[in-house]
Structure formats: structure tokens, C-alpha cells
Amino acid sequence: MKNRMKQIIFIVTISLFMTACHDDLNQDPIDPDSFTEQDVFVDITEAKGALAKLYASLALTGQQGPAGQPDISGIDEGASQYTRMLFNLNELTTDHAVVGWGDPGLPDLHGLYWSAGNDFTGAMYLRLAQEVSFTNAFIQNASALSDDEAQSYIAEARFLRAFAYYNLIDFYANVPLVTQITTDLPSQSSRTDLFNYVESELLEIQDLLSESNEYGRVDKVAAWALLSKLYLNAEVWTGTARYTDCVIYSENVMNSSYVINTTDANGNGSAYDELFLADNNSNGAQNEFIFALNFDGIQSQTYGGSTFIVHAATGGSMDPLSLGVNGGWGGYRTTKALVEKFDYNLVVQELSDINNALGAITDWGIVGDGTPNGWDGPDTEMFEIATNKFALYTELTDGFLKFRFNEDWGNNYGDTGADGILEAAGDNIPVTAGEYYITFDLDNLTYTIETVDFNTLLESYIEGDHRAMFYTDGQSLEIESIPPFDQGYAVTKFKNIDSNGNQGNDSSGEFVDTDIPIIRLAEIYLNYAEANLRGGGGDNNRAVSAINELRARAYGDASGNISSSDLDLGFVLDERSRELYWEGQRRTDLIRFNSFTTNAYLWPFKGNQANGASVSSFRNIFPIPSNTISTNPNLIQNDGY
Structure with a gap:
């Protein structure tokens, strides 16, 4: 490593x-x-x-x-940072983003009238x-x-x-x-x-x-990867197609020691989000990053980089602390054109919805000074997940709890001896502050109190493509007017929390640790597939397999896999959008597909028209x-x- x-x-x-x-x-x-x-x-x-x-x-x-x-003078210093400008020039100018800020020249970018x-x-x-x-x-x-x-x-x-x-x-x-x-x-x-x-x-x-190098520095594979990108765009830039060369150098990269990250370090059902967390230099994502820019909230402070992308995408009713920052700048959202490219269903977004999804609410609940309603109740009711088995997601404080039926002290259970076995009218069960999943088995008189991370839990309640990381509460899918932050879904792809749910190094929450991948292996997979379809040779079966490797990670299983008959250029363009959105690629891709300036593809507010x-x-x-x-x-x- x-x-x-x-x-x-x-x-x-x-x-x-x-x-x-x-x-x-x-x-x-x-x-x-x-x-x-x-x-x-x-x-x-x-x-x-x-x-x-x-x-x-x-x-x-x-x-x-x-x-x-x-x-660089003449522009706000934070706005002059490379990846922040890469975002503005290659993402804000496309279907991937809009911004409500009125800085001179910034609205011009999405309107395409600079x-x-x-x-x-x-x-x-x-x-x-x-x-x-x-x-x-x-x-x-x-x-x-x-x-x-x-x-x-x-x-x-x-x-x-x-x-x-x-x-x-x-x-x-x-x-x-x-x-x-x-x-x-x-x-x-x-x-x-x-x-x-x-x-x-x-x-x-x-x-x-070097054959390999320190994390954050380039090696031989980086040269191959940049050649892959160069050759993919050769026809646009020079008038001469070089797709065969793109296939060759993409294969060199694909045969190298870099691998697609499959480590679901936070256990939310997909290993995709690890690529954009505060510990992406060590959680497995680093093995996919061919060229990345490093950020640290203490050692390398900037208002560009990942500090920009996390803060600027946060606003409305979003909880900045859940993203590891101290506040939102209320700027960037996405258009429905990106959202609708995903095959996903955001099943729930609130903790109450997750509890309701467990089963029917019951008269069994928890009571105590460690529970939301204290010893005086009413009980925090549990949900029936099977016959005589109950469960609840809830936040506890330091204190104690017991299980009780219908607020009746004549029918309560505690744990005498702290052995995990419940006894009628047993001792109070000590708990510490945190977020928990609690179960109660009435037939076997057992229980569990397991720590969970609610932010990760909420993300896991996505059916389908887990790459669809949007915040929708209070946000409209349709954008009628760009300035209000609540119009357009917010994007939560980049976060300043690590795989364990901990905030990045800067305890103030101002500056972000998350490294930004500039070239990663997944992009080269997509380059290979596109160059193959454009007549560059290679193996179509390998292209399908590479795409399915990305989609299996995204879905958490093979349910999103495609066959060779599904793989065409239109699919590749959309898959690049799904895999690489907000990573500084989109404008270049749309130009290559003759869709950036033409009427072949329109998105909300392209050309400054709704x-x-x-x-x-x-x-x-x-x-x-x-x-x-x-x-x-x-x-x-x-x-x-």
C-alpha cells in the first residue's frame, strides 16, 4: 500500500x-x-x-x-484553486450542477454565456x-x-x-x-x-x-492513464481518431496493480462512497486513485479543494455536522437531468421512516433516563420485526433503560447480572450516549443494544444504484429559478467524515480532509469501453465485464449488471455521468459526444433557458x-x- x-x-x-x-x-x-x-x-x-x-x-x-x-491576483483566492475551477468549468457548465451565487461571471458558466x-x-x-x-x-x-x-x-x-x-x-x-x-x-x-x-x-x-510511488505522487501508470484520456479526445482535438491507442493504454492501466475499491468500510451496502470520504487515502479507495490531490484540514487549508465542494453543496435543511463541516454555503445543486440517469429509489430519508419500515408499531417500548422520554415516559415504542421480536433505532443519553409494555410497571424487564438475559422487574440496564439499534426477543428474553451511524444508515436505505447520493428533504427536483437553494436536489457525494463516521482532522469543521481523485481506475474502464465501441479494438466482453464491475459495486450486488446488447455509446455516456459526476469530467465528455453546445441534448438552464x-x-x-x-x-x- x-x-x-x-x-x-x-x-x-x-x-x-x-x-x-x-x-x-x-x-x-x-x-x-x-x-x-x-x-x-x-x-x-x-x-x-x-x-x-x-x-x-x-x-x-x-x-x-x-x-x-x-x-493569482484578481480573483478570490479560494476560488482560484485548480479543482474548484475544474468543477466550475467542467461541471457547472453542464447538466451536473447549478449555482445560486451571484459572483460576477459565475452564473454565466451554467448559462453558457461567458x-x-x-x-x-x-x-x-x-x-x-x-x-x-x-x-x-x-x-x-x-x-x-x-x-x-x-x-x-x-x-x-x-x-x-x-x-x-x-x-x-x-x-x-x-x-x-x-x-x-x-x-x-x-x-x-x-x-x-x-x-x-x-x-x-x-x-x-x-x-x-517509478513503478510505484508514495501516495499523492504519480508513477508509470499515471502516464498510461493520461495517454488513455488524451487518445480518447484525439478526434475532437486534432481531427484524427486514436481510439486504438486509447484501448492499448487503457489496457496497460487495467492490467496494472491498481484495483477498483470493493471495501465497504462503513458497511452501508456499497464501496463507492468510500472514494469520497475523509479517509479515502487509507480506507481502500487509495488503491483506485491513479492521480489524486491531497487535502488535510490542518496541514493544507484552502477554500478550494474538498473544503469548497463539501461546504458549497450544503444548505437548506441539511445537517452540516452529518457531513463533517460547521456550516453550509448554500450554493451548488444538481439538475433533474443527472438525477434521472440513476436507477434508484430513496426509500426513506428520516429516522422515523426507517423505524416504520421495520414493522408495525407495538405497545412494547423502552423507558428510562437514558431514553428520549425519561423515566416518566411515555415509552419510546418499538416495532415488531417478527413474532414477539421487536426493534428500534433511537438515540440514547448516559443513563439507564428497561423494556416495558404499555407504560405498565407491572410488566417490565431488566437485566440482573448484566448477562444479556432479561428478567421480569430485573435491574436497570446502563447505557451511554450515542445512536443505537435495539432489539428485544420476548420469547427468549434476550436483547441487543448495538451502535449505529444514522447518517450511514439513512444512505443505506437506497434501493438500486448507491452512487445516487442526493439530499431531497425540502429540495425540489424541478428548478424553476436558480437562486433558491431548495430548487434542485443537493449532492452529498463528498463528505468530511471517515468510514467510522468521525469528522476530519479540523475539529472546527471549517477545512476538509477528503482527497480529490483526478484520475481513477474506474474512468479508465469507461475509456476502454468507449474506445472499443468507437472502433478501437479490444474485447467487447472485457468492456462489459469492466462496466459490470463498477455497477456491481454501485448496486451492492449483480442486480444492475448489463449484457453486451445493452452496451452502446449512449449507455457509456450516461454511465460516465453516473460514475464520475462532480469529478470534473462532464463538459469534456459532452463535447466528445457532440452534446455540449448542440440541441442533441438539452438540460435545465442550458443556454440560460429554463x-x-x-x-x-x-x-x-x-x-x-x-x-x-x-x-x-x-x-x-x-x-x-
Whole structure:
């Protein structure tokens, strides 16, 4: 099992890389305490710290925690973080999300009417350009080290540079290709040239990367996985299909040591939700994560990352504590287009409904100062689960309880000797505060008091696809107007609680521990199936088997499995939605299926229309930021902007 690189994100300061861009700063600093390139690259140990900053620039936003010294100016610091912007650009622009906040430029994204001056599209461009700059500086400086390990570090930096360019190709199409530190204003490269560069880099470094690596760092399989993603989109980005190559590299990943998580650590009937819990670095999910960004509520605080996605999706009547946070921001929900893709039935959502589902209410109940109504009653009534067998889910406090019939002290049972056997008018049964499932067997005079987690319990009362993690109480499926949070189902996919129901490391509930998967094995399964269907070769039976592995995890059994006759491109697109929603994939997928801007697929408020409308095809890519265009005359704005 991989070890977590706990402190990967705050070892070096941003100034290290910024100084590398200016010739007039190639000298020793006046302040002897300053931390410079000469210090960082003095040996391989220090260079590892510099490598950490390359990962950190995708996870964090500045130099002193959540706010105060931002990497990127002109936008709220928390909003400039990579995965937060990835969500806004690739999920909010689709059927997966709407937002009620009125920040300038934010409603434009879901309405598909952004301009070249949009803060969010501009900040993503700068974030990715910064990553390219950082990686270029690292590669140049680390090349002076003679250690073999330095070559592996350089390969990781080259991967991160290729990953940044993969994003730039996707979002902006034609951008400058810069692989050396320079003060010259760069010219644009074509999307095809950029594609070829990313491909060549990944092919060159695949054997330079480690066979396996610390959790949070990339290895050889990550290069294969990014090639799989690159080739899947090749026809859109270059006009030339590369589905055969997508199949080849997807198979490489599928044959690797990464595995689909099947550990249902919290016992709620599915191992899918473990992927998005606060301990997803250790609960089994980590074995599925090929590339993930690490977050910790104490060590790496940001208002982006998982802190954003948990808080922003919480509002209305939702209990923030059940999600491990101290409050909701009341922003993001989903449209019915996502909800209706799932084959599921939310059987119950309240604890009373779960109790009612046990059976008929009876005159047997519990009484005592540890029960909800105290010694004076009335009894908290139990439900008949079988003949003379009763059960109840309830919350207890420190104290005692007994079993009693119809508030009659002439017919009560306790446990004398604390041996689990009940006696008429026996001793009071001691209990401690918590959430419990209590049973009472009248025929055998036995009982159980078992701890449960009500949040997990409520989630387990889903029939069908457990990937459908929505909060519906007080939320309408239909959205008539976007701002009210109660219109549209809330999404509870990401949580700041671990597999045991405990809150993340930050006891205040402000910052979230949950790591965010950027590439995971399930996505590669779906890549393989799609490329196979698009004529890339491979084995259709293997594609069906891979899909069924994901669906068996989602359903908890084989009831959702499909046959080869069910597997077509439309099914794959919907399955990608079900498996990967809110993970930053959707816009790219819809473009590949010619459904993002066209009228082939409409969703609520697409094109800023309640019932959805098509928009101009130039919206398939984002504009290069206006201020970047104005400062570099070598750049030409993308069509339509």
C-alpha cells in the first residue's frame, strides 16, 4: 500500500520559481535567511521539497494557508484553486450542477454565456500557466543533480507539465508551448502541435517514472492513464481518431496493480462512497486513485479543494455536522437531468421512516433516563420485526433503560447480572450516549443494544444504484429559478467524515480532509469501453465485464449488471455521468459526444433557458483571458470571443 506524502504541499515557497523567470535576479539574495534555488537544489533531499511545490500549486492557492498571500491576483483566492475551477468549468457548465451565487461571471458558466473577461475562465488559464512555469523551473534546476533519483523527480515534473498542457488543450485549444525559462513573449501553438507534444512527453517519461510511488505522487501508470484520456479526445482535438491507442493504454492501466475499491468500510451496502470520504487515502479507495490531490484540514487549508465542494453543496435543511463541516454555503445543486440517469429509489430519508419500515408499531417500548422520554415516559415504542421480536433505532443519553409494555410497571424487564438475559422487574440496564439499534426477543428474553451511524444508515436505505447520493428533504427536483437553494436536489457525494463516521482532522469543521481523485481506475474502464465501441479494438466482453464491475459495486450486488446488447455509446455516456459526476469530467465528455453546445441534448438552464437551448459551437472552448491577449501581441483570441 502506498504511503501518504503528508506534507507534500507546503515545503517550499512560490518565490523559488518566480525568481527563476528573471535574469536580473540570478544572484544571491541580500537576506541570508532567504530560501533560494541554490538552497533548494543543493541535493536530492532538498529537491524533493521543490517537487512538492509542483503538486501543491494544483492543491493550494497561496503561501500562508487559505488566504492572505495568493498565487493569482484578481480573483478570490479560494476560488482560484485548480479543482474548484475544474468543477466550475467542467461541471457547472453542464447538466451536473447549478449555482445560486451571484459572483460576477459565475452564473454565466451554467448559462453558457461567458465572455473573454470572465474571472473564472481567466483564473484557470493563469493557474495552468503557472504550473507550466513552475515545472519548467524545476526541470532546469534539477537537471544539474547527478543522482538517479533526480531523473525520476524530473519525470514527475514533466508529467505535471504534460497534465497542465492536457488541460490547456481541453479548455483553450491554442496556447503557447513553453518548455524553457524565458522572458520572451511566447507565440501560440496549434492544438494539434500541443497534442503531439503532450503525447511525446508521456511516451518518453513512462519508463522514467517509478513503478510505484508514495501516495499523492504519480508513477508509470499515471502516464498510461493520461495517454488513455488524451487518445480518447484525439478526434475532437486534432481531427484524427486514436481510439486504438486509447484501448492499448487503457489496457496497460487495467492490467496494472491498481484495483477498483470493493471495501465497504462503513458497511452501508456499497464501496463507492468510500472514494469520497475523509479517509479515502487509507480506507481502500487509495488503491483506485491513479492521480489524486491531497487535502488535510490542518496541514493544507484552502477554500478550494474538498473544503469548497463539501461546504458549497450544503444548505437548506441539511445537517452540516452529518457531513463533517460547521456550516453550509448554500450554493451548488444538481439538475433533474443527472438525477434521472440513476436507477434508484430513496426509500426513506428520516429516522422515523426507517423505524416504520421495520414493522408495525407495538405497545412494547423502552423507558428510562437514558431514553428520549425519561423515566416518566411515555415509552419510546418499538416495532415488531417478527413474532414477539421487536426493534428500534433511537438515540440514547448516559443513563439507564428497561423494556416495558404499555407504560405498565407491572410488566417490565431488566437485566440482573448484566448477562444479556432479561428478567421480569430485573435491574436497570446502563447505557451511554450515542445512536443505537435495539432489539428485544420476548420469547427468549434476550436483547441487543448495538451502535449505529444514522447518517450511514439513512444512505443505506437506497434501493438500486448507491452512487445516487442526493439530499431531497425540502429540495425540489424541478428548478424553476436558480437562486433558491431548495430548487434542485443537493449532492452529498463528498463528505468530511471517515468510514467510522468521525469528522476530519479540523475539529472546527471549517477545512476538509477528503482527497480529490483526478484520475481513477474506474474512468479508465469507461475509456476502454468507449474506445472499443468507437472502433478501437479490444474485447467487447472485457468492456462489459469492466462496466459490470463498477455497477456491481454501485448496486451492492449483480442486480444492475448489463449484457453486451445493452452496451452502446449512449449507455457509456450516461454511465460516465453516473460514475464520475462532480469529478470534473462532464463538459469534456459532452463535447466528445457532440452534446455540449448542440440541441442533441438539452438540460435545465442550458443556454440560460429554463428548458434548455443550444448555443454557438465556439463555446466548446473557452477564451484566452483578455488581459493575457492585451499584454502579449503574439496571441490571437479564440473564435467567437
